Amino acid sequence: MQLLLPTQVTKRLRQELRRAKAREIGGLLMGEHVRDDVFRAVDISVQRSGGSQIHFVRDPSSHATQLDAFFARTGNDFTRFNYLGEWHSHPTFDPAPSSIDCDSMQSIVDNPDVGVNFLVLLVVKLAGRQRIAGTATVFRPLLPSMSVVVLSEDIGPGSRFERALPSWLRGWFTR
Numbered sequence: 001m002q003l004l005l006p007t008q009v010t011k012r013l014r015q016e017l018r019r020a021k022a023r024e025i026g027g028l029l030m031g032e033h034v035r036d037d038v039f040r041a042v043d044i045s046v047q048r049s050g051g052s053q054i055h056f057v058r059d060p061s062s063h064a065t066q067l068d069a070f071f072a073r074t075g076n077d078f079t080r081f082n083y084l085g086e087w088h089s090h091p092t093f094d095p096a097p098s099s100i101d102c103d104s105m106q107s108i109v110d111n112p113d114v115g116v117n118f119l120v121l122l123v124v125k126l127a128g129r130q131r132i133a134g135t136a137t138v139f140r141p142l143l144p145s146m147s148v149v150v151l152s153e154d155i156g157p158g159s160r161f162e163r164a165l166p167s168w169l170r171g172w173f174t175r
Helices: 006-019 065-072 101-111 158-163
Strands: 001-006 026-035 037-042 080-089 119-127 129-138 150-152
Touching: 001 006, 006 037, 006 080, 006 119, 006 129, 006 150, 026 065, 037 080, 065 080, 080 101, 101 119, 101 129, 129 150
Parallel strands: 001 037, 001 150, 080 119
Antiparallel strands: 026 037, 026 080, 119 129
């Protein structure tokens, strides 16, 4: 699996990581299905509460409004645009999922009431002023987790990607 990470998303992640300093933060990862096993992250939610220097607890109720707004912006086209998973920071540790992270994600995908085919967990941290270091892992029902290849992608305003979007969708992912 590949995850395309546009400049606008990495820019927002970098801003939020700087703001949080040594405290863990996180949120939802929302994206677009580009082609078989290739997804583009197009938006994130940010939860600034619930984190300490060594732990982050996601509050699902805090993300519902943003997820609903994302679906509305994308025309409720759930086969193309959907919830990809979650992200959070490890500002003082390696940006890799902990055993608690893995157990939590696996329990979500294994729950038939949730009804997802997979979830991606992106774990990030600042590496200097401009770079973000991180890992992405995909979790699937009843299967072992696997690493995701993360590729940087420029889809900012005026880019070739944005010009190819339908007019109703242009600019919605920029802040």
